[in-house]
Amino acid sequence: MNDSALFAKYDVPAPRYTSYPTVPYWGVAPTQDQWISHLRQGLDSGRNKWSMYIHIPFCESLCTFCGCNTIITKDHKKEDPYLKLILKEWELYRQLVPEFTKSQLQGLHLGGGTPTFLSADHLGQMLSPILEQTHRGEHFEGSIEVDPRRTNREQLQLLYKLGFRRISLGVQDFNPEIQRLVNRLQSFEETESITRQAREIGFDSVNFDLIYGLAKQTRATMEHTIAQTKKLRPNRIALYSFALVPWIKPAQRLFKDEDLPTGKDKRDLYEYARTELLNFGYVEVGMDHFALKDEALAVAMTDHKLHRNFMGYTDQKSQVMLGLGVSSISESPQSFHQNEKILPKYEELINSGVIPTARGHILTEEDVSRREQILSLMTSYQVKMNPEQVKQAPEFLREMIADQLLAIHGDLIQVSEKGKPFLRNICIFFDEHLKRNKPQTKIFSQSL
Ligand SMILES: C[S@@+](CC[C@H](N)C(=O)[O-])C[C@H]1O[C@@H](n2cnc3c(N)ncnc32)[C@H](O)[C@@H]1O
Numbered sequence: 532m533n534d535s536a537l538f539a540k541y542d543v544p545a546p547r548y549t550s551y552p553t554v555p556y557w558g559v560a561p562t563q564d565q566w567i568s569h570l571r572q573g574l575d576s577g578r579n580k581w582s583m584y585i586h587i588p589f590c591e592s593l594c595t596f597c598g599c600n601t602i603i604t605k606d607h608k609k610e611d612p613y614l615k616l617i618l619k620e621w622e623l624y625r626q627l628v629p630e631f632t633k634s635q636l637q638g639l640h641l642g643g644g645t646p647t648f649l650s651a652d653h654l655g656q657m658l659s660p661i662l663e664q665t666h667r668g669e670h671f672e673g674s675i676e677v678d679p680r681r682t683n684r685e686q687l688q689l690l691y692k693l694g695f696r697r698i699s700l701g702v703q704d705f706n707p708e709i710q711r712l713v714n715r716l717q718s719f720e721e722t723e724s725i726t727r728q729a730r731e732i733g734f735d736s737v738n739f740d741l742i743y744g745l746a747k748q749t750r751a752t753m754e755h756t757i758a759q760t761k762k763l764r765p766n767r768i769a770l771y772s773f774a775l776v777p778w779i780k781p782a783q784r785l786f787k788d789e790d791l792p793t794g795k796d797k798r799d800l801y802e803y804a805r806t807e808l809l810n811f812g813y814v815e816v817g818m819d820h821f822a823l824k825d826e827a828l829a830v831a832m833t834d835h836k837l838h839r840n841f842m843g844y845t846d847q848k849s850q851v852m853l854g855l856g857v858s859s860i861s862e863s864p865q866s867f868h869q870n871e872k873i874l875p876k877y878e879e880l881i882n883s884g885v886i887p888t889a890r891g892h893i894l895t896e897e898d899v900s901r902r903e904q905i906l907s908l909m910t911s912y913q914v915k916m917n918p919e920q921v922k923q924a925p926e927f928l929r930e931m932i933a934d935q936l937l938a939i940h941g942d943l944i945q946v947s948e949k950g951k952p953f954l955r956n957i958c959i960f961f962d963e964h965l966k967r968n969k970p971q972t973k974i975f976s977q978s979l
């Protein structure tokens with residue numbers, strides 16, 4: 532089978548597996564008491580490490596490719612009430628889970644939306660109390676996602692002072708025409724300036740988010756984007772596959788579905804970037820990340836310590852991840868938990884002193900073992916099967932074996948070089964929820 536046919540064959544809807552079970556298959560959420568008990572057990576009387584995620588939903592304008600949970604507004608009066616809600620939520624957890632103040636806080640990630648929607652003053656008012664009330668480990672890592680168009684030196688200095696050392700810049704594509712089509716005009720100078728300032732201030736690692744598969748992207752536009760990226764040599768690059776998800780509304784965008792590269796044309800954009808980046812000294816990490824050889828993510832991969840969570844690939848694994856803010860997702864060894872996605876509802880629950888649960892999932896034993904298997908595939912391209920799976924695999928994976936995407940050696944599945952682009956498809960073999968209950972409508976983006 533030639534490449535085009537292969538990419539057409541396997542370009543089907545598939546989860547990105549940032550969690551297992553994937554969010555649409557979550558079942559019953561833990562009650563408040565269960566959730567608290569899961570967190571307390573996960574922290575094991577202060578012996579286990581944990582990390583925190585804070586979601587700032589606001590963005591000044593809508594990028595029409597965006598699949599994140601955002602609130603589009605230019606009204607900066609929203610900053611102060613929102614940061615107070617975050618502090619109230621944290622206070623609630625501090626009362627209910629005293630272990631949070633005893634256990635080591637390993638990492639704090641600010642994501643969004645656009646966390647730098649908050650002024651330096653407001654970022655300080657939100658973060659300082661939290662950092663003062665927690666016990667930061669020696670290897671504490673603060674990280675933040677920023678939009679270079681809405682970030683200033685004062686914010687970067689404040690974050691550095693508070694222990695932030697990693698910064699991730701949304702770039703997506705350097706071509707003005709593609710930027711126009713997704714309503715995100717961002718000059719090279721804006722990206723260059725924030726990269727330079729972050730480095731001058733002392734940030735250790737700068738990441739760029741890029742996307743392949745956007746409307747009207749071609750080999751020529753990707754050549755330009757990668758050439759510009761190389762000039763600034765970010766320590767890490769996330770090269771995401773454009774995910775056209777149902778809530779990206781046709782009415783809000785300037786591109787049509789026909790303008791989107793698909794199948795092999797889309798994958799060729801990734802392959803071109805990959806070759807260029809590898810030749811330039813990056814290593815490929817997992818499905819869609821690149822890192823300079825000495826960067827923590829690349830080291831974690833070499834040391835077999837790569838991990839994956841809701842934010843994608845990471846070199847840090849902690850027993851508990853506490854998400855604060857509207858729509859934030861949290862994780863304990865036994866369950867997942869997501870906050871209310873609608874701001875007024877989140878606000879109402881926080882103000883009445885209740886954990887703002889929207890949904891969640893209590894993991895079964897089977898979930899835990901499948902989660903480990905999918906994680907293994909996603910981070911190391913191989914996975915061990917249980918005896919039942921050894922029996923089922925030859926039939927279920929027959930076509931993928933024939934297409935040389937993977938090989939089975941006893942109880943081990945090994946993904947071939949040719950099979951790497953199809954990792955999401957291969958994971959489906961381990962996804963019992965999806966296999967038992969095939970979606971009737973399209974709930975996942977295309978796999979490639
Ligand atoms: C919260 S944003 C990053 C910070 C900031 N808001 C910005 O845009 O610069 C997270 C990243 O998710 C990626 N992203 C968002 N929607 C996507 C989609 N539909 N497909 C692929 N990647 C997407 C983008 O690369 C984006 O930079």
Ligand code: SF4
Nearest residue numbers: 590593594597599644
């Ligand atoms: S890409 Fe970033 S700035 Fe654009 S809408 Fe999404 S979260 Fe907001």
